[in-house]
């Protein structure tokens with residue numbers, strides 16, 4: 696199936712309250728252009744330099760999302776244009792994003808990544824740490840970042856019950872925080888293999904790569 700027809704398929708089948716992030720990491724600019732021509736405007740990348748190179752070459756009305764782990768020393772390469780950073784997991788990182796955003800006179804939207812998977816390899820904060828971060832005095836002083844939601848990645852497993860439990864954990868965390876921090880509107884959860892379950896459990900943003908662009912080839 697072509698990229699164009701995949702994008703059209705998702706445009707039709709996703710509920711209107713769910714945003715599709717087309718995860719284009721490792722894919723050539725021509726693939727992103729094809730998705731763009733089919734109407735896609737939100738793209739997700741997991742390497743800052745790769746995202747910056749694509750940003751330079753593609754139309755400027757694209758919304759760029761950083762979905763990967765963020766190294767602090769590289770925030771400066773995306774501060775001018777990034778629309779949403781999904782993988783924020785510390786105050787230290789938020790301070791750097793704030794500092795770089797200030798240089799461009801911008802407010803950068805961020806999601807706190809919550810560790811919901813059992814696997815050790817997945818990044819993220821404990822729900823309790825996210826709660827205290829959101830309440831902290833230091834966060835209030837950062838004028839150029841805004842936390843607008845939560846992000847999580849489920850364990851890579853065929854066990855649907857476990858994945859469902861992990862998604863429910865993110866939703867429960869969101870529901871507990873949202874009344875206190877009304878800026879929280881986004882729950883980023885769900886990928887090619889589990890987005891339907893994620894939407895059923897309350898996702899408002901799905902990050903879909905291989906199902907749109909085909910399998911990735913890591914060299």
Ligand SMILES: *Cc1c(COP(=O)(O)O)cnc(C)c1O
Pocket residue numbers: 718720741762763848885886887888902903904905906
């Ligand atoms: C690569 C990636 C995705 C997309 O995964 P697919 O299985 O190809 O849809 C989603 N989220 C994150 C954080 C990723 O790194």
